[in-house]
Amino acid sequence: MKTIYRNLLIVIRRFKMATLLNVAGLSVAFAAFMVIMMQVDYDRTFDTSDPNHPNIFRVEFIYQEGAQVVINRPLAEAFFASSPHIVAGALSFPHSTDLFFSVENNGVKQFYEEKSVQVSPEYTDVFTFDFVEGTKDVLKQPDHVMIPLSMARKLFGDQPAAGRQLTGRYSHMTVGAVYRDFPANTLVQNIVYTTIPENENKTNWGNWNYQMFVRMDDADNMSSVYENFKKNNKANPQMIGQTDEVDWEKLNAGLRFTPLTEVHYVTDAIFDFTPKASRQTLRVLFAIAIVVIVIAGINFTNFSTALTPMRIKSINTQKVLGGSQGTIRRSLVLEAMLISLFSYVMAIGFVMLFARTELSLLVDADLSVASQPLIVGGTALIALLTGLLAGLYPSFYMTSFPPALVLKGSFGLSPKGRVLRNVLISVQFIASFALLIGASFMYLQNHFMQHTSLGYEKDALIVTNINEQINKSLDAFTNRMKEFAGVEGVTYADQLISSTDFYMSWGRDYHDKSIQYQVLPVDYSFLDVMGISVTEGREFRIEDANTRHGVYIFNEKARDQFQLEVGTMIDSTEIIGIMPDVKFASFRTEVAPMAFFVWGTQNWGRWKNYAYVRVKAGSDMRAAMEHVRATLAEFDPEYPFNV
Numbered sequence: 001m002k003t004i005y006r007n008l009l010i011v012i013r014r015f016k017m018a019t020l021l022n023v024a025g026l027s028v029a030f031a032a033f034m035v036i037m038m039q040v041d042y043d044r045t046f047d048t049s050d051p052n053h054p055n056i057f058r059v060e061f062i063y064q065e066g067a068q069v070v071i072n073r074p075l076a077e078a079f080f081a082s083s084p085h086i087v088a089g090a091l092s093f094p095h096s097t098d099l100f101f102s103v104e105n106n107g108v109k110q111f112y113e114e115k116s117v118q119v120s121p122e123y124t125d126v127f128t129f130d131f132v133e134g135t136k137d138v139l140k141q142p143d144h145v146m147i148p149l150s151m152a153r154k155l156f157g158d159q160p161a162a163g164r165q166l167t168g169r170y171s172h173m174t175v176g177a178v179y180r181d182f183p184a185n186t187l188v189q190n191i192v193y194t195t196i197p198e199n200e201n202k203t204n205w206g207n208w209n210y211q212m213f214v215r216m217d218d219a220d221n222m223s224s225v226y227e228n229f230k231k232n233n234k235a236n237p238q239m240i241g242q243t244d245e246v247d248w249e250k251l252n253a254g255l256r257f258t259p260l261t262e263v264h265y266v267t268d269a270i271f272d273f274t275p276k277a278s279r280q281t282l283r284v285l286f287a288i289a290i291v292v293i294v295i296a297g298i299n300f301t302n303f304s305t306a307l308t309p310m311r312i313k314s315i316n317t318q319k320v321l322g323g324s325q326g327t328i329r330r331s332l333v334l335e336a337m338l339i340s341l342f343s344y345v346m347a348i349g350f351v352m353l354f355a356r357t358e359l360s361l362l363v364d365a366d367l368s369v370a371s372q373p374l375i376v377g378g379t380a381l382i383a384l385l386t387g388l389l390a391g392l393y394p395s396f397y398m399t400s401f402p403p404a405l406v407l408k409g410s411f412g413l414s415p416k417g418r419v420l421r422n423v424l425i426s427v428q429f430i431a432s433f434a435l436l437i438g439a440s441f442m443y444l445q446n447h448f449m450q451h452t453s454l455g456y457e458k459d460a461l462i463v464t465n466i467n468e469q470i471n472k473s474l475d476a477f478t479n480r481m482k483e484f485a486g487v488e489g490v491t492y493a494d495q496l497i498s499s500t501d502f503y504m505s506w507g508r509d510y511h512d513k514s515i516q517y518q519v520l521p522v523d524y525s526f527l528d529v530m531g532i533s534v535t536e537g538r539e540f541r542i543e544d545a546n547t548r549h550g551v552y553i554f555n556e557k558a559r560d561q562f563q564l565e566v567g568t569m570i571d572s573t574e575i576i577g578i579m580p581d582v583k584f585a586s587f588r589t590e591v592a593p594m595a596f597f598v599w600g601t602q603n604w605g606r607w608k609n610y611a612y613v614r615v616k617a618g619s620d621m622r623a624a625m626e627h628v629r630a631t632l633a634e635f636d637p638e639y640p641f642n643v
Contacts, residue, residue, distance in 0.1 A: 134177025336391025455582030486619030
């Protein structure tokens with residue numbers, strides 16, 4: 001073993017550049033392999049942490065046009081009660097909202113904003129919560145919430161959280177339970193859980209606002225339970241816009257039951273806000289990880305083989321001094337394995353450094369080495385195997401020359417050597433070109449997303465969330481914003497445009513035909529500030545807010561699909577214009593029928609949630625941002641606005 005270490009040190013000293021290139025190539029390859037496999041494992045094991053995951057399903061509504069995640073409450077509760085094979089059923093809102101509250105510690109009031117979602121009390125029966133404080137029945141108590149352990153530590157330190165108050169501006173909530181945090185790769189979020197009001201939409205068949213989950217006693221019973229449900233429950237006419245009950249088969253609609261572990265991969269259902277992945281993408285990532293290791297291994301082999309002319313005399317000297325061919329070969333293989341193992345140690349350091357950079361935000365998985373023992377340990381074995389395989393051929397090649405050939409110095413001209421070297425180089429080039437082509441397509445996709453026209457002016461735009469305090473003084477807030485010379489315009493909207501896959505959807509009747517479209521309520525000045533033109537009809541006006549039911553401006557997709565006409569009415573709301581197909585949702589979805597909508601006097605009491613500030617060209621953007629922050633603080637110094 002001492003001889004092996006001595007030879008390795010000699011090799012490192014004599015061939016510094018070759019050793020450096022070998023270590024650099026292998027360490028980067030092992031680091032890339034670990035990061036990629038961490039992400040692959042994150043997606044592959046999504047929602048498998050719940051011990052009951054084989055028996056948990058998300059229930060979706062399917063119809064001729066496709067599928068949707070949201071269900072109405074009467075339908076869900078009818079299904080929950082339809083069979084004893086259903087252990088539990090629960091509802092939840094499809095996405096979380098921001099909850100602003102304060103807590104008091106040692107007489108000091110501290111303000112927080114955390115994510116929150118409403119669920120039915122049975123949510124803890126469907127999903128397995130590990131409670132540190134309180135019980136799973138916490139949501140059956142009025143005004144009680146449950147929070148994750150990480151949030152409890154953040155809010156209250158090491159003190160018990162149960163019984164403590166979360167004080168909102170218009171409500172008070174009691175922490176009734178604390179649950180241990182779920183892994184990141186699950187649809188159950190580590191946020192504040194509140195209760196869906198007991199009678200909310202309980203008999204409203206037309207309100208599709210809830211996600212539906214069921215836990216079965218055995219997953220194999222799901223098909224028979226559904227058949228029994230259809231046999232004993234007709235489709236409610238209010239649900240489908242008809243007057244008479246009909247069989248599910250005649251309706252050409254029904255329910256679809258997606259296993260919990262498959263929800264992560266479902267992409268054909270609308271209003272689905274759960275994190276998504278593609279199995280095809282995972283296979284591609286896995287292939288890339290393997291190819292990276294193969295390229296690094298071939299590179300290592302080629303470098304080692306290229307050192308033959310410079311090491312051959314040393315090797316033959318060992319033969320002359322009595323070293324057997326087998327011993328020399330084993331020492332050369334062990335050299336390669338030690339270099340590979342050292343590169344692996346370097347790779348762990350690279351992964352730790354990568355985890356601290358902003359680039360780590362591109363990866364969903366936890367990149368800490370301690371949290372990924374299987375991948376880190378498996379990569380160690382791969383490193384040893386890479387060193388073994390990469391060292392075998394050079395060890396046999398270097399020890400195969402007779403002394404006479406050594407004296408002639410013609411080491412790279414044997415036919416077998418040339419063939420193998422050409423094969424290795426060919427594989428390396430092919431794999432490298434494949435990676436370059438894949439990277440080129442990824443670059444083109446990224447370039448397309450960054451530079452394609454969205455249909456509105458996204459540059460020189462400052463966006464911030466606003467709260468009810470600012471909504472109460474919206475005109476004063478607008479005027480204060482415009483006091484800065486660089487502000488060209490200010491407008492408001494209920495939602496953040498282009499921030500999600502789906503927005504609020506309305507189903508209405510138009511010319512005796514049911515239509516469905518997404519709706520983004522906005523201020524009358526929204527199109528003007530955002531630079532969105534109208535191709536037919538007119539733009540919004542300030543007096544539109546004084547109409548009873550408001551007004552629409554639809555996109556061309558909706559006009560073409562539903563044969564909409566300017567000046568006609570949808571229920572009691574007028575269509576005043578048509579605009580081009582702006583990219584109002586994310587790039588993951590195609591442009592769908594949608595409308596910008598200005599509320600009339602009969603609105604739902606909704607606040608504007610976002611302010612859009614247009615900055616003049618050439619203005620100091622940093623100064624404009626500071627003015628926005630200062631203005632927000634003037635109107636509500638306690639609220640944590642996100643500018």
